[in-house]
């Protein structure tokens with residue numbers, strides 16, 4: 220049994236802004252089920268959705284800050300969560316990283332540096348918890364300082380750093396380095412310095428024993444200039460310790476047979492029952508109720524990564540085709556505005572819900588026929604996995620984890636029984652539109668459609684395999 224400290228800035232259902240939370244809420248649970256002694260550590264944000272009361276465990280003084288460590292349980296699991304409680308940094312409402320306009324909080328470097336320092340104290344058993352980690356598993360730039368700081372320690376635990384998205388690097392002006400009071404040893408171009416800026420993701424990329432990312436294809440892509448954002452050279456240099464492990468999904472939460480957020484449960488053998496969810500979705504969003512028309516769904520952060528601009532460019536053509544399009548998301552105000560304008564122009568064809576809404580997300584997965592993910596890049600992506608589980612055919616751009624998890628419906632893959640979706644290559648509105656038209660043609664071939672739905676529903680997206688791969692990695696180091 221290994222003692223694993225899992226360091227993340229969000230974990231579902233405690234707090235979530237994106238897929239990192241889904242992973243941090245479900246991988247530790249899967250590792251606990253493999254009999255590992257795993258603890259999750261996250262900041263004690265004001266808006267945590269705890270089910271069990273928080274218990275005070277201890278206090279420690281770190282870099283002149285008096286910090287408490289509290290404990291709660293990750294809801295519906297056996298995983299205990301240590302909460303880093305420092306009110307001046309974490310006790311306020313709202314998003315963990317940005318203000319309502321999407322601007323980063325001005326003290327993010329200080330906030331997450333303190334979080335990392337506390338994680339190091341816990342991992343080294345200097346926090347009076349009587350627990351020393353064998354492995355510290357850090358996620359994204361918010362946890363990047365942990366491997367860097369641990370590299371300065373004797374008898375330190377092994378470290379793994381998982382990249383969920385290379386586009387977010389935790390870059391700050393160089394003078395921040397000095398105000399954070401970090402050892403000078405770490406400040407050099409082979410350390411935390413990146414073109415005279417402080418790069419917190421480099422703490423993970425340079426100093427961890429192993430680097431992983433969330434799909435095999437993305438592990439290759441980030442070693443190229445198009446996806447590496449200037450860090451491709453470093454990643455190529457460390458390719459011997461870099462690997463891609465595909466994310467799993469929490470099949471308790473995403474299960475069309477038991478999902479409490481959908482009106483009609485169904486499985487691969489009773490796909491006709493899925494229709495009731497489509498009708499409920501159309502009713503809820505005030506679209507014409509029509510079981511025959513293909514419904515396209517999209518749930519996403521509305522940012523460039525997700526190909527929202529491609530969707531916007533396609534919309535005039537899409538509105539000329541018999542289909543309905545339902546979108547749930549939030550993000551870039553200009554995308555939000557333009558999408559909403561379209562929905563006002565075509566109230567019978569398109570519905571846009573801005574904001575974050577978990578129940579509606581489940582209903583869209585169950586009620587749509589096709590799920591759109593035209594991402595420009597996608598480290599893993601989770602909605603194409605949820606979609607397959609719900610018999611909703613994903614239409615994706617072939618990149619990152621989308622390429623690894625969706626097999627295009629071509630005559631050969633249909634014949635082999637491996638087709639699970641529709642995919643296209645080029646990041647252009649034309650290519651997306653062609654794929655949408657292919658989907659509509661296929662939708663009319665009811666037997667083939669059902670067959671593809673069933674292929675996806677029968678795939679194993681549980682964490683079991685991937686958690687085993689992480690465990691093997693922990694054992695190797």
Ligand code: ADP
Pocket residue numbers: 236237238239241518519520547548549574575576577580599600601602
């Ligand atoms: P990313 O982490 O890049 O945003 P992923 O596909 O890995 O992309 O995960 C996104 C997660 O966030 C999914 O669980 C998705 O359903 C959820 N999500 C995104 N936007 C919303 C929203 N507006 N309302 C509800 N859930 C959302």
Ligand code: GLC
Pocket residue numbers: 237238239242383384433466597598599600601620
């Ligand atoms: C990131 C990526 C997404 C991935 C998620 C969880 O947010 O953008 O592709 O699924 O992390 O690993």
